[in-house]
Amino acid sequence: MNQGRIVRVSGPLVVAEGMEGAKMFDVVRVSDQRLIGEIIELREDRASIQVYENTAGLGVGEPVESTGEPLSVELGPGLMGSIYDGIQRPLDAIKAVSGDVISRGIEVPGLTREKKWDFKPKAKKGDKVGPGDVLGEVQETTLVNHMIMVPPDIEGEIVEIKSGEFTVEENIVKIKTEDGVQELNMIQRWPVRETRPVKKNLAPDAPMVTGQRVIDALFPVGKGGTACVPGPFGSGKTVIQHQLAKWADADIIVYVGCGERGNEMTDVLLEFPELEDPRSGEPLMKRTVLIANTSNMPVAAREASVYTGITIAEYFRDMGYSVALMADSTSRWAESMREISGRLEEMPGEEGYPAYLGTRIAEFYERAGKAICIGSDDREGALTAVGAVSPPGGDLSDPVVQSTLRVVKVFWSLEAELAYSRHFPAISWLRSYSLYTDDLEDYYIENFGESWIQMRERARTILQEEDDLNEIVRLVGIDALSPENRLIMETAKSIREDFLHQNAFHEVDTYTSFEKQFKILDLIMHLHDRSVECLQSGKSIEDLLELDVKEEIARAKFTPEEQLDSFEQIKSNIIAQTETS
Amino acid sequence: MSMIKEYQTVSEVAGPLMLVEKVEEVKFEELVEIELPGGEIRHGKVLEVNQDKALVQLFEGARGVSTSGSRVRFLGRGVELPVSEDILGRVFDGQGRPIDDGPEILPEKRLDINGEPLNPFARDYPSEFIQTGISCIDGLNTLVRGQKLPIFSGSGLPHSKMAVQIARQAKVLGTQESFAVVFAAMGITFEESEYFISDFRETGAIDRAVLFMNLADDPAIERIATPRMALTAAEYLAFEKGMHVLAILTDMTSYCEALREVSAARKEIPGRRGYPGYMYTDLASIYERAGKIMDKPGSITQIPILTMPEDDKTHPIPDLTGYITEGQVILSRPMHRKGIYPPVDAPESLSRLKDKGIGEGKTRKDHADTFNQLYDAYTKGLAARELEVILGEAALSQTDKMFYRFAEAFEQEYIKQDEYENRSIEETLDLGWKLLSALPVTELKRIDSEFLEEFLPKFKEENTEEETS
Numbered sequence A: 001m002n003q004g005r006i007v008r009v010s011g012p013l014v015v016a017e018g019m020e021g022a023k024m025f026d027v028v029r030v031s032d033q034r035l036i037g038e039i040i041e042l043r044e045d046r047a048s049i050q051v052y053e054n055t056a057g058l059g060v061g062e063p064v065e066s067t068g069e070p071l072s073v074e075l076g077p078g079l080m081g082s083i084y085d086g087i088q089r090p091l092d093a094i095k096a097v098s099g100d101v102i103s104r105g106i107e108v109p110g111l112t113r114e115k116k117w118d119f120k121p122k123a124k125k126g127d128k129v130g131p132g133d134v135l136g137e138v139q140e141t142t143l144v145n146h147m148i149m150v151p152p153d154i155e156g157e158i159v160e161i162k163s164g165e166f167t168v169e170e171n172i173v174k175i176k177t178e179d180g181v182q183e184l185n186m187i188q189r190w191p192v193r194e195t196r197p198v199k200k201n202l203a204p205d206a207p208m209v210t211g212q213r214v215i216d217a218l219f220p221v222g223k224g225g226t227a228c229v230p231g232p233f234g235s236g237k238t239v240i241q242h243q244l245a246k247w248a249d250a251d252i253i254v255y256v257g258c259g260e261r262g263n264e265m266t267d268v269l270l271e272f273p274e275l276e277d278p279r280s281g282e283p284l285m286k287r288t289v290l291i292a293n294t295s296n297m298p299v300a301a302r303e304a305s306v307y308t309g310i311t312i313a314e315y316f317r318d319m320g321y322s323v324a325l326m327a328d329s330t331s332r333w334a335e336s337m338r339e340i341s342g343r344l345e346e347m348p349g350e351e352g353y354p355a356y357l358g359t360r361i362a363e364f365y366e367r368a369g370k371a372i373c374i375g376s377d378d379r380e381g382a383l384t385a386v387g388a389v390s391p392p393g394g395d396l397s398d399p400v401v402q403s404t405l406r407v408v409k410v411f412w413s414l415e416a417e418l419a420y421s422r423h424f425p426a427i428s429w430l431r432s433y434s435l436y437t438d439d440l441e442d443y444y445i446e447n448f449g450e451s452w453i454q455m456r457e458r459a460r461t462i463l464q465e466e467d468d469l470n471e472i473v474r475l476v477g478i479d480a481l482s483p484e485n486r487l488i489m490e491t492a493k494s495i496r497e498d499f500l501h502q503n504a505f506h507e508v509d510t511y512t513s514f515e516k517q518f519k520i521l522d523l524i525m526h527l528h529d530r531s532v533e534c535l536q537s538g539k540s541i542e543d544l545l546e547l548d549v550k551e552e553i554a555r556a557k558f559t560p561e562e563q564l565d566s567f568e569q570i571k572s573n574i575i576a577q578t579e580t581s
Numbered sequence B: 001m002s003m004i005k006e007y008q009t010v011s012e013v014a015g016p017l018m019l020v021e022k023v024e025e026v027k028f029e030e031l032v033e034i035e036l037p038g039g040e041i042r043h044g045k046v047l048e049v050n051q052d053k054a055l056v057q058l059f060e061g062a063r064g065v066s067t068s069g070s071r072v073r074f075l076g077r078g079v080e081l082p083v084s085e086d087i088l089g090r091v092f093d094g095q096g097r098p099i100d101d102g103p104e105i106l107p108e109k110r111l112d113i114n115g116e117p118l119n120p121f122a123r124d125y126p127s128e129f130i131q132t133g134i135s136c137i138d139g140l141n142t143l144v145r146g147q148k149l150p151i152f153s154g155s156g157l158p159h160s161k162m163a164v165q166i167a168r169q170a171k172v173l174g175t176q177e178s179f180a181v182v183f184a185a186m187g188i189t190f191e192e193s194e195y196f197i198s199d200f201r202e203t204g205a206i207d208r209a210v211l212f213m214n215l216a217d218d219p220a221i222e223r224i225a226t227p228r229m230a231l232t233a234a235e236y237l238a239f240e241k242g243m244h245v246l247a248i249l250t251d252m253t254s255y256c257e258a259l260r261e262v263s264a265a266r267k268e269i270p271g272r273r274g275y276p277g278y279m280y281t282d283l284a285s286i287y288e289r290a291g292k293i294m295d296k297p298g299s300i301t302q303i304p305i306l307t308m309p310e311d312d313k314t315h316p317i318p319d320l321t322g323y324i325t326e327g328q329v330i331l332s333r334p335m336h337r338k339g340i341y342p343p344v345d346a347p348e349s350l351s352r353l354k355d356k357g358i359g360e361g362k363t364r365k366d367h368a369d370t371f372n373q374l375y376d377a378y379t380k381g382l383a384a385r386e387l388e389v390i391l392g393e394a395a396l397s398q399t400d401k402m403f404y405r406f407a408e409a410f411e412q413e414y415i416k417q418d419e420y421e422n423r424s425i426e427e428t429l430d431l432g433w434k435l436l437s438a439l440p441v442t443e444l445k446r447i448d449s450e451f452l453e454e455f456l457p458k459f460k461e462e463n464t465e466e467e468t469s
């Protein structure tokens, strides 16, 4: 491979000449410091390179060498519990080399080479295997059974398969293919910008239960679905993403901190090992992979980080797991595209973003989905993708928001006004939507009966009515409302404050099982129905506003999961206090 | 080490930029020295190298720089700050040169002012409560050691007063250590800077302070280096000398304007309102230089100050800042007009790190709940106040009126305080209870019943005593 020479350095963009033979998206090594870069434009022998590390100190004439390979990640045992930078360098390994700060030119592999994994073969000599077939398993953490699969491009007959303790680099299987015998170890390398194949895409048919009431009840996301959380700064995007990472009933979590705060990643790093998975009781970190390219780390690696994340997520999806990927924030990813595009002097589109912004965003979310995975056992996997969006000034006409809304199916709209009044999660119950509610109907009916859907729709109607009534109240005051409408306002308030409002930092309130959600909403609606009857039989609205049981309903959300029986008592109190005789 | 070459090949000077041709081995971000025909020395740094051309950003601007006769030397290193413990108590200009009458700093080392990004894996999560003695910070927007919490202000609002009060009163409970202050002035007036300096002098804080001054009449482009100088000093003191540093950066708006000037001169595609598209990244490279490091004793707590053009929070400067910092304290003109100091807009202000810095063992166990309740009640009061403005008092329900009164009392008693009043966290929390006790218990939904039982009776009694007396 020819060595090129730098002719231009402008921020994260380096241009090199003499790059004959190099290909688009090849990874290159820049200067004697061997900084990592990627070719993003080629004109004859002149390559434009985005460099994933700080370019200060680079100058004209320094060497550039192509590796001939596209930007790839290493997939295999050792991913779980890791924290990586945007191009899959483990931050703990970087710390071991360069101390508290991230120096340049550090080369560390994505998967640890030292550790030996206990490989248990599932296939045997003589088996004919193809892409995605499971060769064996490694219990990677107490929560994750890591399947060692045949890579997507290999097919043949097993001529030897080992069993026992191996590092990821040691060969464990020999497969006779058309092009001769191939030896495989536990590492698959995969180019991050390329979608990993599936056999067949399926529509999501079960919700990803998050334990967050406003999401599960009103705006659910299907397993294998896509969602976005746009909102101004401080409206709660990161807290929602963290909450999902903690409590969502996914097997695997991939969390991408893209161009955001260092402390937020530290928070996850310190907190997750301490938190228990509500289903297994194991530390949450054991099912989590973190990608951290914080705002002070090089901007080009920010662009790569979401791809690194989703490739890792796809890999676990391929094993038949339900994977959830969180990206916070996709705006920073889009901005890094904009910055590089600007330096390439491409024709800018809206707000200076490149014209291909929409395509890139769509391609990214297309990598999510529920699918029949490759492999002969037809296992089903799901990859749910949730992206935060940070529009300037919270303005939803922002190109990143608009491009995202065109492709995702769930919109959790965060509102500054709600955040100011500390109504969290500040998800607007009027403006948000989920396009999965229909797909998930059967699931709800099967698991909770018809009543859940009815109750949810009624709650939603009441919130809508409240909004209309608010208009009237603003014009003429609350006293002008009929008692029935006063009651609607009151119930809506209860839905908002006692159900939708959820404190992520409260020990109990932080997670609510579906059963408990159902029961709380049931209490609220039950009181509403009884109150309607009371009004009909001539009771005054003022009396109804003062019922003691309202306080019990307000505190229902703080009831620990194992004490849900106490809700029966509240229910009988409702009945007793709304006696119409 | 090669000899430093000198060039007389300046081909263009425009705004804060200079193009030098026929150069060799020039490095991106390299420090540049320009000797004018009269012998005056100027500085700059390389913004871009392209073939044999180097684009140089001139810290002192282009005034007096000509294409002929200027000698340009590329110094083979980035912009650096010489440091040693002797920087404490000293005053420097915006490029880190002493401007008090003291001696040159005998450097223990020279540090590149861009620093290197802290590895998130090496960070320690900030969680130690800093008592500032200001209720609306301690109670509602709690500051912790290692946080970056900016003040969003407007021209003519008392942000300096507040920053000085924080610097004067800040302490971590249970420790004797006081903060070292690193102060970076960017484009502020002499008078404003004197206000800070004289207060530091009075309290003796000056001995533990390092000041970097780029005033309104100093070269604007130099400002781009100033906060980086200051934070380099802060990192040295915090992470090499184990000190707890409070870094005050004011005014970030002037900083951003300098950034815009350079971007416009480079004819870059402008982002919103003419500010460069990379301003988020640029600001992050400043604000993220706050925090704590695992197993190291020191910390950097950052209080950047910015004035919002036209009091507009959605302006790119406050907007991008808010997206990077860990909350914001917003000052409000209406509150200021009402005579309330500090004129903090409580609902719009936020400290994101408070959750792990409050509660039992840090402040008090009832803190989180009462704080949620205070917010809830105050915002309800503000809504009632708005209603009253539109419809008149008659339109208010009993509940509305109650919250209305609460909001008034909250502003006058809780938020408002004297610039020399130093309230303990206990006092602040008790004050919150006192105000909440005027509301019926049924409205105190956000407070755990255990705390209601423990704290409320005490304040209920006080309230009724007051009423009867």
Ligand SMILES: Nc1ncnc2c1ncn2[C@@H]1O[C@H](COP(=O)(O)OP(=O)(O)OP(=O)(O)O)[C@@H](O)[C@H]1O
Binding pocket: A231, A232, A233, A234, A235, A236, A237, A238, A239, A240, A260, A390, A424, A425, A426, A502, A503, A504, A505, B322, B323, B324, B350, B351, B352, B353, B355
């Ligand atoms: N569910 C919640 N419960 C309690 N507090 C919350 C909740 N959601 C958000 N908050 C509060 O709001 C603050 C800001 O939330 P968060 O950091 O998630 O905002 P963000 O939208 O990610 O902002 P940015 O765009 O600047 O990153 C949190 O620090 C917390 O105090």
Ligand SMILES: [Mg+2]
Binding pocket: A237, A238, A239, A260, A328
């Ligand atoms: Mg965030």
